[in-house]
Amino acid sequence: MTSYIDKINTYIKTLDHDTLTALQSISSDKKYKKGDLLLKQHEICGKSYLLMSGIARKYYLTDGKEITTELYFENDLAVSFDSYTLQQPSREFIEALTDVTVSITHYQAFQEAKAKYPKLLALDLMLAEYYGMWVENRLFQFHTMTATERYLEILHKSPHIVQTVPLTIIASYLGISLETLSRIRAKV
Amino acid sequence: MTSYIDKINTYIKTLDHDTLTALQSISSDKKYKKGDLLLKQHEICGKSYLLMSGIARKYYLTDGKEITTELYFENDLAVSFDSYTLQQPSREFIEALTDVTVSITHYQAFQEAKAKYPKLLALDLMLAEYYGMWVENRLFQFHTMTATERYLEILHKSPHIVQTVPLTIIASYLGISLETLSRIRAKV
């Protein structure tokens, strides 16, 4: 599945000059401070955020508790998928966990560009497919693994997460309490 | 999100004659008997199956146990998403739970048709987006709800599942044991 990212990056490199220019013309860079919200609940996610540097997360509130659904690092694309796709109010927040730099692309402009440049349509499909596989894999983990197994999976496959993100957030990302995560770590 | 299915169906109806003919020319109907496997583990998912009638499921084996990941009814599109997308061996099986009739479209032929007819590319994107939102929603349920809440959710939003699918399969679809599901049902 990692190889699919390579495929997407390779594909982007093979884009013709016009397509690439069109894409760049609708993107712009922006900086956020640690703690800033890139997207707030109830807003429509009208932009996609490509992380150039820093760390961010996506989360929502249930019963006043924050549940982290995704962590973003360099080169990750941050959006609230359903809000972006349906252009409906978001259930989720996107928050900068450190100072971040992002490349922003507007939804509407991208839609128009896709109509003009079919290669961007194909790119969008690849991105959606990648996200689908990523979520499917995460669901698989929740469906079949214990908390300890899920933690070990992160520890081995994404050690940068454990090294840079507070345990409180990792615990909610794993769907367990902070205390349980602390005990799991003490055992391992 | 249900409205997105409507959007997709509406989109299909607006396809021009050539595009529609191209799509139909690479699709064919087939019948399977109850218990037949449409896709076996380790095979590459080279076809998509649109259910015309009957019920099917997708599942995989972990430690000799069957874990049901998706249930299919009329008008649902059955594929092993990552196997289909990456054209890699499938971790999952697709099995007919009743006699079924499906409309089969070959992966390779569809790829070629997408290159010729950009409207099919746009259709594929919508389908991938829909699946992404569906999985995201299911992950959300595993992330935040108890077994009882997940069962009640199915009971209210998809009563046809509870009415037609054996409890053993529903339990594994919910990620709980048959016994626990039985007790939940006794309480409700």
Next chain:
DNA sequence: CGACATATTGAGATCCATCAACCAATGTGG
């Protein structure tokens, strides 16, 4: 230093899995 966020540890409660016994419906071979 003080204050607030972050993490650890303990004790008790709750949810759920597992193992095992049992029951009901269905189907099959003789």
Next chain:
DNA sequence: CCACATTGGTTGATGGATCTCAATATGTCG
């Protein structure tokens, strides 16, 4: 058509995993 196996579901007892509440560190930053 009966005897028996098979499938699907229920119920009870027990143990393990995880949550919650609470107390106590350990930072970290103004």
